[in-house]
Amino acid sequence: MSTEKVKKTVPYTVPIGPVHPALKEPVMFTFGMEGEIVRTVDFAPGQTHRGIEWMGMRRNPVQIVHLTDRICGICGIVHSLSFARAVEQIAEIQVPERADYIRTILHELERIQSHLLWAGVAAHELGFDSLFYxxxxxxxxxxxxxxxxxxxxxxxxxxxxGGVRRDISDEQRVLAEKGLDYYQGLLDKMATLFLEDSTILMRCRGHGILSEQDARLLCTIGPTARASGLNMDVRQDYPYCAYGDLDVKAILPPPETGGPKGDVYDRIIVRLLEVGQSIGIIRQCLENLPAGEILWEPKMAKLLAVLKKAEGEGIGRVEAPRGECMHYVKMAGKEAPESWKVKASSYSNLMSWIPMLQGEQLADVPIIVASIDPCLSCTDRVAVTRNGRSDILTKEDLSRLSREKTRRMMQ
Amino acid sequence: MIGNLPMILVGAVLIAVFSIIIGLLLMGFDRIVAARMQARIGPPLTQPFTDIRKLLAKENVVPENAIPWLFNLAPVLALASAITILLYLPIAGFAPVLSGGGDLILVMYLLTIPALALVAGGFASGSPYATVGAQREMVTMIAYEFPLAIVIIAIAWKLAAAGIALPFTLASIQANPVWSLVGPLGVIGLLILLIVLLIVTPAELSRVPFDTPEAETELAGGILVEYSGKNLALFSLTQGVKTVAMASLVVALFFPYSLAAILGIAGIPAAVTDILFFIVLITIVAFLSVSLVRVSMARFRINQVISVYWIYLAIAGLAGLLLVMTDQIVGVI
Amino acid sequence: MAGLPFVPEVLKQLFSRPATNAFPARHLPPSVTEFLAKVARGEAQIHPPVPTPPKFRGKIVYDREACIGCSLCIRVCPAHAIEFIPETKRVRIYVTQCIFCSQCNDVCPKDALHMSSDFLLATEDRYAESQIVE
Structure with a gap:
């Protein structure tokens, strides 16, 4: 249906965003409403493009690693790990085993805090502020x-x-184990508070449904895809760091909760179970933490020299709390990489909003939008302005532009 | 009536001042208690006063699409009508200021006026959020009116059945506490009715889980989204006064007791004791029906608000009414 | 309570200590600067912030004597927060631009750069004395 036609058939439109309390991230929604029911959905990301790749292409990899930390306020490890893995691939750097384990531990700790952060936001979107606190x-x-x-x-x-910058000491190990015990004891309580609350059940069960087929067609990833029943997880399908030594299986909504329905409730279940899974992974890593170096080359000047000589392309893939995150890097024997492309995990999940939101009530928009755990500040890579006003690029424009760019890079 | 005019005016001013102060204190209390239940420290008790003072000093912004006269009239209307309700309710054992002029049926209708003013203000704002909020407010109003009516009718019917003249006047309800008129079955019935009334209260005050008209997360404050400065201050005051009014209604219907009479105090100390006792009672009611409810559940969708009131609470209310009636019939036999 | 598991939880929290750290005071003072001035004069008590862990990365500390002016730190600084002063052959660090990654600490051959645990750095002037380390 064309936009013109839609505008005639829906009684009124409600704009939400780019700045709105329902959204913790800047994105612009336009809902065609019929009473309380959402009939049409359109959204426009690109409200917070920061040009971070442009900054990166003027810096050396050691500097970029710290830049990647700041792509996302939550997934610091994810982006820097992904970038580092891409560069290590190009420069053929062998990461010490101990560093791989420490990376895994922090990666999983980050998943715990990210999922808890999401759970709090979800509770707030439902109007349940006590649970959020x-x-x-x-x-x-x-x-x-x-x-x-x-x-x-x-x-x-x-x-x-080539590794990590800080080792885990024995005292820190004790602290980490204490922290894990704390979360282990908390899991049941969180499950009760989130999954047995009838008001949450009323609001989430059967709403924001993404069928398995839609999830596959729209290439969704991470917990969003798993809640719809897709058995996928980079840690399982393409193990990196220490995951190859560990037994990591993608978490799907268990059959005793009614199997994968692909609704908001299933996404809550998947994330809560993943917190438990992360605790297990960290425990295993702490137990089997190998001894040895934590850096491939502790002397930064030497590392910089190696990186300057490196040539080639690399792709770093990691399973972020929101799904697969991917960094593409091309080095051409210069200080700065010739090309750097970041695909944050939310990028693949945004389109799933449309089937989820259609036919739902306006009241459910905040929780459904939040249910994919969108992180748009990390996702926005492009903002187009022409003559002072923002513009929309069509598919044809994009493929033409990418062909032109490829030609430029081939020369 | 005309001869009483000076007295009525003085009474009205006193009630207005009293209800605004107590209303704001109740809001402050609610914020502290809610904060503690969420393991936070919360603001000082006087925070609502500070907020109102700040709002009164701020500019009134009238949106371009708004209908200015209606937009500006709505807050005044809301506050005035909220205070008017209190003129018909007995406060702290004193007879209502306008006693003889109206009864419970009038109070029921008056209760809808602040909400209607809010709806008018919402529609006059000319914002899609406020429009959706106003629609929801109307639906909510229709939803809670039915259980509220059941409660009021049940109590009036009980008084009538007990042979009391003018069962709908608040003076009769004040003089004859319902609990003393019923047997054990009736007590259960009245308890159910009390719970129904306590659950109607958050919707009347649009608090979580029935704050769908304001719904911060999707409507950004909904019905109030375009209000600022003095107009918003008036709506905040309305909120406080409405809290006092609803709590007073609960107290008047179910706890029309005087502590002074029980303790046998007379004169001015009696008035002071009764006022303090009344404040304690409405604070307890506000805690149970506003603070506790709003921190322990998620917001309902608008269709869920309707089903909660029309199905669950209406059935509960009717069950309470039936129990009270059965009790009366059994008692007569 | 069936269906509402949060009710016992909130009632329990009502009677326990709030989790909030009352920094800098229990309630927001009418003027924070005045409050801090009072604290400095010893007339008011400040509630301490949450303690920083060991090896926290706060405001940078520069040992001018140890520095040899190799400017390796400038090469790795992601934020371009370090400036080389040719006349003195020493560096100047702009704290407002620093992103606290401590990469310069790692790279320094003479161990002239360190991170302190100082983190209350906000000012209104980005070139204030406290914001420039040299």
Whole structure:
């Protein structure tokens, strides 16, 4: 249906965004409404493009690693790990085993805090602020642990090309184990508070449904895809860091809760179960933490020299809390990479909003939008302005532009 | 009536001042208690006063699409009508200021006026959020009116059946506490009716889980989204006064007791005791029906608000009414 | 309570200590700067912030004597927060631009750069004395 036609058939439109309390991230929605029912959905990302790739192409990989920390306020490890893996692939750097385990531990700690953060936001979107406060309070434990291990609550600065910058000492190990025990004891309570509350059940069960087929067709990833029943997880399908040594299986909504229905409730279940899974992974890593170096080359000047000589292309893929995150890097024997492309996980999930939102009530828009855990600041790679006003690029425009760019790069 | 005019005016001013102060204190209390239940410290008790003072100093912004006269009239209308309700309710054992002029049926109708003013203001704002909010407010109003009516009729019927003249006047309800008129079955019935009334209260005050008209997360404050400055201050005051009014209604219907009479105090100390006792009672009611409810559940969708009131609460209310009636019939036999 | 598992939880929290850290005071003072001035004069008590962990990365500390002016730190600084002063052959660090990654600490051959645990750095002037380390 063309936009013109739609405008005539819906009685009124409600704009939500780019700045709106329903959205913790800047995106612009236009809903065609019929009473309380959403008939048509359109959304426009690209409200918060920061040109981070442009900045990266003027810096050396050691600098970019710290830049990647700041692509997302939550997935610091994810982006820096993904970038580092791409560069290590190009420069053929062998990461020490101990560093791989430490990376895994922090990666999973990040997943715990990210999922708890999401759970709090979801509770807030449902109008359940007490649960939001409680969730964020227990999240502090993981933030404190991360702060202790890396030196900062966010923007950890722990990943370096060829390893990690800080080791885990024996005292820190004790702290980490204490933190894990805390979350282990908390899991049942969180499950009760989220899954047995009848008001949450009323609001989430059977709403924002994404069928398995739609999830596959729209290439959704991460917990959104798993809640719809797609058995996929980069940690399982394409193990990296220490995941090859561990037994990681993608978590699907268990049959005793009614099997994968692909609704908002299933997404809550998947994320809560993944917190439990992460606790298990960290425990295994701490137990089997191998001894040895944590950096491939501790001397930065030497590392920089190696990276300057590196030539080739690399792709770093990691399973972020929101789904697969991918960094593409091309180095051409210069200080700065010739090309750097970031695909944040939310990018693949945005289109699933449309089938989820159609036919739902306006009241459910916030929780459905939040249910894919969108992270648009990390996702926005393009903002087009022409003559001072923003513009929309069609599919044809995009393929023409990418062909032109490829030709430029081939020369 | 004309001869009483000066008295009525003085009474009205006193009630207005009293209800605004108590209303704001109740809001402050609600914020502290809610904060504590969420493991936060919360603002000082006087925070609502500070907020109102700040709002009164701010500019009134009237949106371009708004209908200015209606937009500006709505807050005044809302506050005035909310205070008017209190003129018909007995406060702290004193007879209502306008006693003899109206009864419970009038109070029921008056209760809808602040909400109607809010709806008018919402539609006059000319914003899609406010329009959706106003539609929801109307639906909510229709939804809770039915259980509210059941409760009021049940109590009036009980008084009538007990042979009391003028069962709908608040003076009769005040003089004859319903609990003393019923047997054990009736007590259960009245308890159910009390719970129904306590659950109607958050919707009347549009608090979570029935705050769908304001729904911060999807409507950004909905019906109030375009209001600012003095107009918003008036709506905040209305909110406080409405809290007092609803709590007073609950107290007047179910707890029309005087502590002074029980303790045998007379004179001015009696008035002071009764006022304090009344404040304690409405605080307890506000805690149970506003603070506790709003921190322990998620917001309902608008269709769920309707089903909660029309199906669950209406059935509960009718069951309460039936129990009270059965009790009366059994008692007579 | 069936169906509403949060009711016992909120009632329990009502009677326990709030989790909030009352920094800098229990309630927002009418003027924060005045409050801080009072604290400095010893007339008011400040509630301490949450303690920082060991090896926290706060405001940078520069040991001018140890520095040899190799400018390796400038090469790795992601934020271009370090400036080389040719006349003195030393560096100047702009704290407002620093992103606290401590990469310069790692790269420094003479161990002249360190991170302190100082984190309350906000000012209104980005070139204030406290915002420039040299």
């Amino acid at each position: 409680l969730t964020w309070r227990v999240r502090e434990q993981s933030m404190d642990l991360i702060e202790n291990l890396t030196g900062n609550r966010v923007n950890y600065g722990i990943v370096q090309i």
